Amino acid sequence: MNQPPKRRKTTSAASSNLEPPKNPALVTIDINAVEVPELTEQEQRDRLHLERKVERAFFEAGKALAELRDRKLYRSTHRTFEEYCRDRFGHSRQQSNYLIAAAGVYENLTTIGCQNVVDEDLTTIGCQILPTSERQVRPLVPLKLEEQRSCWQEAVQAAGGKVPSGRIVKDVVQRIMERTKAPNPYQIGEVCHIIAKDNPDLKGKGGCWCIVTHVGEFSCTVEAWDGEYTVRIDHLKALNYLETECQQMRQICDRIRRLRENENLEEAARAVLKYLGELKRSHLTAVEEKLLSLIEAEYGQVN
Structure with missing residues (x-):
């Protein structure tokens, strides 16, 4: 009985000539350089x-x-x-x-x-x-x-x-x-005029009075009729009021602040508060007091 012929094991020429693996650290890789064009004048x-x-x-x-x-x-x-x-x-x-x-x-x-x-x-x-x-x-x-x-x-x-x-x-x-350090001359509770100068945050506040609420090294935090501001000391001018006059202004400031917190405040009322915030004196006239009291009564903030 004829037996099937045995298969001969084939080996490629490439496999017969295999070289031992090289150290990857020593392999040299050729990279074609790509020329980057310079920018034109345009x-x-x-x-x-x-x-x-x-x-x-x-x-x-x-x-x-x-x-x-x-x-x-x-x-x-x-x-x-x-x-x-x-x-x-x-x-x-x-x-x-x-x-x-x-x-x-x-x-x-x-x-x-x-x-x-x-x-x-x-x-x-x-x-x-x-x-x-x-x-x-x-x-x-x-x-x-x-x-x-x-x-x-x-x-x-x-x-x-x-x-x-x-x-x-x-x-x-x-x-x-x-x-150029200079001592801060202002005190908490002092009444000053705002000098707007070149500060955009103080636009429209020039001449308004304010109450000093915090004294820093080079600046003060002050409360004006429409909110608090931090300003350099050269943006303030002391009004040199007596303590009783400062107390009167602080009371007016508190009354205005409470009204400002009301979200339903109408523009007419805001205009009155702005006017009062630009006074050049430490007291209200009889008419100004009536206007402020009227607004307080309208918004339920009677003293």
Whole structure:
């Protein structure tokens, strides 16, 4: 009986010539270099234009918010700017104020030529760089215009000629304030006039009276007719009232504050409170007292 032929085991030439595995660390991999084309002159101009738009984004936002607020362009849909900002942009009035104030600082810095330029021959480092975010200039807001410029240039130098972070700017501001430190002359309970100057948060408050509620190293927290504000000491002017006069003003301030807390307060009532908050004396006339008492009675806040 014929037996089936035996199968012959095949081996490939490749398998017969296998080399021992190499050390992976010694393996050389050839990679073809891909040449990246240089930007054309037009592309370089486009890049610079777009970069400047990104850097100015917070400035444009602050300028737009200031115009919306000043022209009351929110009035057809919202009663207050604060409500409008919350509903339309999803942030608080304070955030809007930060952007508005930052735009003012940015605009101030551009008046001395602090612009991003390519010219490497400029000798003043601070004038080559502009802020790119609101947080970088927030520490500069309370300063005078000249101080803003000098602090920014010093911060740019501290950052090695680059855009400084908000922390670096804050550190520079604190060092400069320490060098020019002056004692705070105000006391809690003192009555002062507000001097608005260049502080956007105090717009419309110039000449209003206020009560000092907290005394800091370089600033005071004060209560005005429409809320509390933290202001530099050079934004206040002492009225030098007697203690009895200060007490009278504190009582008026408390009465106005309680009325302001009423959400149903009508515009006419608010107008009266604003008028009383801008008085240049420490007492109410008979008519003013009647008006204030009438509003208190209307809203159930009779003393």
